[in-house]
Amino acid sequence: MGKEVVVIKESPGFITSRINAMIGNEAFYMLQEGIASAEDIDKALKLGLNHPMGPFELVDLVGLDTRLHILEYLHKTLGEKYRPASLLVQYVKAGRLGRKAGRGVYEYPEQQAQNEYPSVLAPGNRRH
Numbered sequence: 114m115g116k117e118v119v120v121i122k123e124s125p126g127f128i129t130s131r132i133n134a135m136i137g138n139e140a141f142y143m144l145q146e147g148i149a150s151a152e153d154i155d156k157a158l159k160l161g162l163n164h165p166m167g168p169f170e171l172v173d174l175v176g177l178d179t180r181l182h183i184l185e186y187l188h189k190t191l192g193e194k195y196r197p198a199s200l201l202v203q204y205v206k207a208g209r210l211g212r213k214a215g216r217g218v219y220e221y222p223e224q225q226a227q228n229e230y231p232s233v234l235a236p237g238n239r240r241h
Contacts, residue, residue: 125190126183133171134183134195140168141198144218151218173217181205 121128140154155167172180181202187195204217211217215224
């Protein structure tokens with residue numbers, strides 16, 4: 114199958130989910146503190162760390178609510194360093210859940226329109 118394995122000791126969370134949660138949470142803290150814009154934080158991680166997408170692009174794809182649930186679980190099981198940034202909590206409470214909602218850190222107007230008018234914009238109902 115061409116798959117490679119990694120070995121991890123029994124622990125809450127997976128390697129990638131724990132590290133991504135920390136990176137994404139720190140990105141929210143930086144945005145919250147006004148250190149840099151979301152666009153510049155994403156750009157810095159793509160250029161500086163060779164990530165295929167920035168932390169805000171990733172969280173918008175995965176869902177801010179999903180990231181918040183992961184952080185809350187890790188905070189509960191592993192401690193204070195996983196406390197979710199208040200800006201992330203605020204966004205989720207405001208319904209800014211990412212691409213699926215049409216708005217997360219970034220806005221996705223095409224998804225907002227689809228959510229507002231699903232029967233009008235459904236592929237079989239489009240007028241040419």
